[in-house]
Amino acid sequence: MNKNIFILTHGDTGAFETGSVPFEVRIPLNGHGKKAVKKKAEVYPGLLVADHSNAKIGDMHSGITGVVTEVTEKHVVIKAQELAPAADGEDPKPTGVEPVALAGLEGDELRAALKGLGVDIRPLIRRCDLLVINALNPEPGITYAESMLVHAKSTVNAGLEMLKRLSPASRTVVALPSASTAAFDGTDIAFINPQYPNSLDELVVASITGKESMKGVNVVDLHTLYNLGAVAESGMPLTHTVVCVEGRNIVAPIGTPVGALLKEASIEVADGDSVIMGGPMRGEATGDLNKGIAKDTKAVFVVPAGVFQPVSDHACFSCGACVQHCPSRILPNMISRYVEFNEIDFCRQENIGACIECGLCTFYCPARRPMLQFIRLGKHKIALEEAQVAACALQVDE
Incomplete structure (x- = not known):
């Protein structure tokens, strides 16, 4: 190689x-529960569109001038367009926000x-x-x-x-x-x-x-x-x-x-x-x-299509290529099998947490197994189990 x-x-x-200014932006939200704008609202660069209740997660703002066309739990969609001028006798519409003295x-x-x-x-x-x-x-x-x-x-x-x-x-x-x-x-x-x-x-x-x-x-x-x-x-x-x-x-x-x-x-x-x-x-x-x-x-x-063979659900045939190239010195071949068959305890025994998710196992796998995706799924399942255990322990303490 x-x-x-x-x-x-x-x-x-x-x-x-x-x-260039895109025709629209679809601002992604990740738990930003409080939306600061509604559908059809006019927005401008820097305007707050959603904030997060967690003090360590940043709020989201518009990067363009336009009109909100959709507000969901996952995103705020803004169509780029010039705003209508203020009516006679009204104050001029804002075009931006003031900087914060940090x-x-x-x-x-x-x-x-x-x-x-x-x-x-x-x-x-x-x-x-x-x-x-x-x-x-x-x-x-x-x-x-x-x-x-x-x-x-x-x-x-x-x-x-x-x-x-x-x-x-x-x-x-x-x-x-x-x-x-x-x-x-x-x-x-x-x-x-x-x-x-x-x-x-x-x-x-x-x-x-x-x-x-x-x-x-x-x-x-x-x-x-x-x-x-x-x-x-x-x-x-x-x-x-x-x-x-x-x-x-x-x-x-x-x-x-x-x-x-x-x-x-x-x-x-x-x-x-x-x-x-x-x-x-x-x-x-x-x-x-x-x-x-x-x-x-x-x-x-x-x-482009055809550059790499598509990822498959072929069985591992134990060639050892993933083990040879793993910088964490774990056994991606075994871990991926355990995840595939939902043997999560064995994943722990094989130190799945030591995986740094470099993706080399997937790259070198001749069977084109989705090795990295299996490992990420295994980590996710372990995290869910640990969260459930913690929740149960909290209920017992109460």
């Missing part, structure tokens, strides 16, 4: 492109302000002694990292300074690909061999600390840091993010339909093609080109 396909460096691909805020006030501006606080404030900024491209084919460190360095620096204000870490390290010339004042640098799966958080931490443990370490990826920096620089709500679309890095409104992004990049989807949201190794296929990108959507890829 040609290992060059796993190279994570692509050089400076230029400044990010600013995408510089003078600290502690709970700062966290609340960032949450209100759309920032997910939870991954930024975890207890840790060591804070690692993972500045590598996360997967093969994703190309934004090097360009972000050149053309959006001020935004990255703003995000890093804000993150240091939020994190309890006593030491910060930026993980960069080998031979990178990027520099960060007052912050340690660690160089990582830029070949997948070395970009995954667990392997980055192992390279820096020499330990196969995440205890006392928090990792924040460059994409998240960029989003935080955009808010820190402007004091405005998070309404846009950068998405790598087949190598083109496009800044687009959150909620932009996948199909609109592909059209922006002049990519057509033919019958039988697979559209992947996320990277080619760990991403998830979608059959809905109207699905809106989320604030953490890093990439969109199209895999």
